[in-house]
Amino acid sequence: MISNVQFWRIWPNSLKIALGIFLFIIIALAGLTTFWVLNDIDNFYAWDIATELHKKFIASEAFVEKGLRFTNNELIYYLKEWYLPSADNINSNPSLVLVSALILGLSLITTSLSFQNNLWFLGSLILVAAFLILARTEIIFQATNNTPFLIAFASLGLTFFAFNSFLKRTGFWLRFLCISAVFIGLLFTAISYSKIDFPIVSLGSYSLLFALLCLAIFVFLIAHEIVVGLIYTVVASSEKGKNAFKTYLGIGLIYLLNCLLIYLENIRLIDDSLMVISPLLLFAASSVLGIWGFRKQCDDIGFFSFQRTGAWLYFGMFIISLATIGYVYATANDPLIELINDYIAIAHLSLGIVFFGHVILNFIGVFQKGLNAYLVLYKPKFSSLILAKILAVFIMGFFLIQKNIYAYNQLRAGLNSAIADFYLAEGDNTAAETYYKESINYDFFNHKANYALASMARKVGDGVTAAYFFRQAIQKNPSEFAYVGLSQNLENEDLYFDALFTLREGLAKFPKSAVLKTNSAHLLEKANVRDSVFLYLETALQDCKSCNTEKVNLQAFWIENAIPSKLDSVSNKLINASNGSNLANQLAIGRMTGNLKSQLKSLPVETSLNTTQFAEIYNQISLPENKLNKADSIWDTYANNPANIGVREDLLYLKILQLYGQGEKIKALKQLTYLAQDSTETALMYRRKLGLWYLKEGLYDRSVAFFAASGDRGSAQVLEENNFKTHLQLKQFQQAEELLQMELNQDTYKKLYREAPFNPYLLSDISNYLTENGKVSEAYTLVFDALEFNDTNIELWKKYAFLALKNGVPDYAENGVQKLKGLMTKEDYAAFLKSFNLEKTRLEREREAF
Template sequence: MNKLAFWNEWNTTFKLTFQILSSLLLTFVVVFLAIQWGDLSPFYYWKLTGYLEHLSFPIFSNHSEFIESTITTDLPLIFQKVFGGSKTLSASYSYIYLVLLYGCLMGCLTLSTYLEKFWYYIGVGLWILLVALSGIGHVGFFDLYNQTAIIVVLLLFLPASYYFNSINENIGIGSRFLVFSGLILIVFGLIYFGSTYESPLLFLARFSYLPAALICLIFILIIGHEIIYAILSLTTPYSKSSSNNTTHFIVLSVAYLLNLAVLYLYSINYLNWDIYYINEFLLIAISAILGIWGIKSRQNRYAGILPYYPYTAFLYLGLGIITFVTLGFQAFHGNDAFITSMQNLILYSHIGFGLMFFLYIIFNFITQLKQNLPVHQFAYVEDNFPYISARIAGLIVVAALFFRAHYGSFYQGVAGYYNGLGDLNLALDNESIAQYYYKKSVSKSTNNHHGNFQLALLEKEPLQRLLYLKNSIKQEPTAYAYASLGREYENSSRFFDALFTYQDGLKVFPDHWAIQNNMALLYSKTNVLDSALYYLESSTPGSWKQAVVYANRNAVASLHGLELENQNNIDLGRFDLQSNTLANQLISNDTTSLSFVSQPQSLALNLFTFGYLKNLGLYCYQNQLPEFLQLIDPYLEAPENAAFRKELTLVKAFNLYRNGKVSKAIELIYQLKEMYEDESGKWNTLLGKWCLELDAPLQASKYLEAAREAYYPNVSADLAQAYHRLGDQSLALFLLSKESAANDSINPRLAAEWTKLFDKMQMNQSVWKRYSFKKERQLLAQAKKGGADQRLLFERLGLDNPFFEEGVLAATNYFQTAEEKEMAYRILHEAITVNEFSENLIKAYIDQCLNSGLIDFSEDALIKLIDILPREDYEAFEMAYEAKKTKAQTQLDQDW
């Protein structure tokens, strides 16, 4: 006979049922351990809070070897801190739990109908208790609540139960189970269609917490001594040839019990040795599996109550499935209060019943152990110390440990009940009711993580949030709580409290990526760069978490001016990582072309996509790449992006300027001048520096004078350069000497810079970097070659850059020759609107006006030459103009 696979001797139906139930039990054991040990609960999740820090990035400077003004923009760096959040889990999990729980309960109720009369009535009493605790009376149906609803349910089940037990005992177990299953479906239907609750079956799943907890308690107490019995079975084999059975049994059992004692002392914070402690859930998992054989080994003790084959075996498996389904369901929902309650009871049970069973074996069978007999075969046929007394003594030990903890497990269990109701009401958007239940939970177990963490998420008052978060890390902390508490301290500007919180968190959760990430950013704020980079570079969580860490690493490195060599970690789907990588390349003056360009799908920008687009624009400007201009316009036009429009418009203007579209660039800056008048100094300085680079010093001087009146820093150096290039060296030197004197006592170093520029300008050695016009000349050469696109090329020459006078005049001549006088006029008119002080363009415009009969417009343009030409040259031109004007007027009169 196979002692292990004993079920193989059963009939096919019972054997198959036993195998299915055993497989289910084993499955739920594994699922629970995986959720608990693998931190697989989806209830908590990581949330990101992004914020920008900015580097002052010089975007138009270094045009002089000496002191000059600098146009800067903010280089956005995206930082992301991590903190915990919770989410509403799908109702399907609760429905599955409800089906499994009540399915097993119907199985247990079915088996109870096979009990002998006295024990049957005990079973009926337990069933009545379970129904009363199940919450059916709270859910109600058709206005039936409390005792009335409970009585209705009992009137459905008790007659059927009594009928099977006492009237018709011949009905098979399968039929009985189907009847009870049908009755529970009727109850569910009454609740679903008749309850006034929203989602009443969800409430029933949560209310069923109490009967499920009671069954967990019963099952835990039943299997408390199974490991000791397993040790006995291993050390007293069937063969009498073995020796030292007594020694082996005592040594292994004492070692096991001592480990339990150490675990208990650790759980009450009496000791904290740096050793591996037995895990309570491993104990119950092993005990539950061993109990399949253990319950059979004592079948003779309860054979008169309920036969082992197959009823007790099925009942044991049903209770086990309920226990592990409940443990798994609560662990899945992050209900640490319930889990801790059961964890303590598991430990108490194994200590109490394990110790008493060990003493029971010693007192009754020490002689047989010394004789090396297979004691496990007759372990439950006691002689001196009754087995029932050992069980009662074990229960007394469990009660003693329970009372010593001041009913802690009970209060934690109640707290877990309220946590479930809080979660359910939060899922139904009853936030105030959810808070009420969470506070009830905290009132029962002050430091339970679930209740405190949920209250912290719902609380609006910062100090109260801090209190809840501090309580959440005292009993069963999670990395979510440590990260959230540290962030909360940072938000309250409590740097050291945040630092100590993160450090404590890393002691509990070594190398945890989220805590390391937050601590690295905290170190970065205090310029402790080595520590910041250490924590970011040593964190390798994988998946999206790795991208967050990499993005923060690039941001920290960029913030502190450190170039990163390894930039092969770009995630094409993450704008934070791409943005910070671009920022790092900008500060390191990387000139490589872009290997790819991502385009945000939503036109409504957020911090991440804004940061990416701006850094992309700056990178394209720095390296003269076209990608930014090809994609930016829809985002600028979207009304949702008003907060980002100024920065992106400025970057677009720079890209237009660098790509030769000077007119459009200047037009955008004029728009910014109108919208943001408080920054007029910046806009005028930029226009002035552009004009200096474009070799238009007179126009530059007008902008720079306005910028100087707005007190833009160091703009006098640019203005002096403009005066010098206009030939007014005395005014330029006067301005420089004035600035040097003004800084002499305030900032001697700056005064020396002004003096240095004064000396070089006095010797005509100051040189200003000039615009190359390379693209424009290439365009002109291409246009002169002719071809199908010649007209388009000349149009671009005429309109894109009015400071390239040769191209503008060539375009005007082309359209004049092609009898497109309107286009010729438009080109010149727009050119002198932008390049206001160009002698050649104004003269050409005057001639065009006269040729087109626009005499009044030509007179307006003539006035502009007064400020440009020397007096003699102006008078000579005016005389020639009058002759042309008379001729044009005569021609105009004849045409009319």
């Protein structure tokens, strides 16, 4: 078998290149198939993440004033996540790979057979006809006749006939490229003129039966190759002339025993064991060894040349077989996965037994004499090998009928599920449901069809039907997806304990499932069982792969339960700033601890915010050190978007925080006062925020009023007991002195005003500057706005009265004078009134003179 390993060394360069290209394709396809096999059910199903928004009120330090520490009552938003099973994900990539492999494989097979006589040529025509018939090409064009089949068959048939009859001297490459071009041309024509949305999925689904037949023939062809390899190994390791029969007998029996164990495990007569390898490994080994084995058969038996025909025939079947295995795993078609694994195990066991016996009957003398039995392995009359293969067919039949016609039922179930996938992709749910139900009729507990029907029922709100099919899906081939789907469905029906027990049943099957542990923690939170919640969350983090959801949930757990001083130490290992939910929770933790690890780099451009984006924005903008800002119009767009209606008030609050931070304090205070009118807990927080802002701005009366309105009468009382009114007046005076160290000019007065828009001493100087520069109206507006919030300040009312006179509104000035009458002592009022009347008289004379 391995003699002359580098058999291609004597080939022409053109065939060496072809061999290298197709071997590369086979290796790449084997890699993709391996990926799909290892990914198993995750190829077809995916997890959706449900995100839940939670809020918590926290106390954070605001500022220290007169030795007293004032705190904010603030709100943080944090997130919890859990898993939801997705609906069937009909991906066209597996179909594309299968159809491409069929075209490439058939091109190689028909090219190789075109070198042979008319009998083989007829065989290639029958092969292509079978492919076109089973592929149901008329569905692509929604035709009611066989015209698509006839056109395709005529095009391919004429091409084959030309090479077989008139162009016999044509080399491999030209034949292959011409035949491939016809196949590809037909495919692109079908795609271009298709009347369905997914023609490739249609071809993949309907041609699956043909691909399975090719796989079955290929596996039967190579199933004895491991025994051949054992013969070569025994011969190569034995001394010449020494009896090697016992060695062959021992190693052969060990191999057959392993094949038997693989078969018994596959049909579930024995438990799964790491000691028993997968049937797919037998397929991989046999198919690789078969390259040299099939060459030896071609050379020894002489049916046809391996160089001209055998190699390309073998590679064509190899490519189709690999793509078929990859397809059934990529589409999570568990009836066909079981059938293929059973068939491979049975074929290797049956052919292994027969070929092992065939070698003993025909070559026992050769082994005993110490001669090289491998060299003459296919030399006896071919009839004896044919008889052995026929016997193998009967043995395989015996194994396959041990479960009555279950193998046939699995085939029908898998094919119906594949066709249902096509109709589901097309959006024809009625046809898809029909085929899925037909699949269940043949294999009652097959996971694929039951899960698909459960997902379809869940989508239309039929919880009872969904629960029934989810329950069916976990009977034979359970999956985490089916357990979570069933649990979610039971939870939606308010069957809390049934949902929890379903997840625990799933954990018994999948003890390392981070998904089931995460969802169990989510359910247990409703019962407030903190110890169990933490246990599930912690072990889920240990068993997870990407771990984004698990980290988010542990962050949320510590936000709810940890002492703030300990939060940093327990949450450091959970940071993943690239994940939005994780960053939102980390921002919440940073606001609680004052130790911020990472910040949001930019605000989202979308106006429809999802839960994660909102939590990120809220926690970011609420930070004292926030540097991200949006234009007012953007905040209004956020707030007015119907998608954000549930968090509209919070978005307006963030806009207010930004306004205050940018110096638009009057606008911010007005808008926050509007939000604080409700009687909700959040409105109480807004009132306390107003109390703190007014205190910071030196507005004592307003601060006390809003502290009391927020329910914090203690703070209001503290302000009174510590004579804060006098303290704030003094502070405003000092603040004005510090700010006015900067010269008042056109560039600085606005900046100074934004710093302290309610400071009467500063406003007095700014209004004087504006008046001197002919901006009486602007000066009047600044003082008027300040009086709206500080209507008991004598200095502001004095300035207002004089500015009203200068602005030409004497009635307003008189109102100011009347206000001062109630605020000032008689002596002070008399002195003010005198100066006011003098100014009034002067202005009247100026107007008369003008």
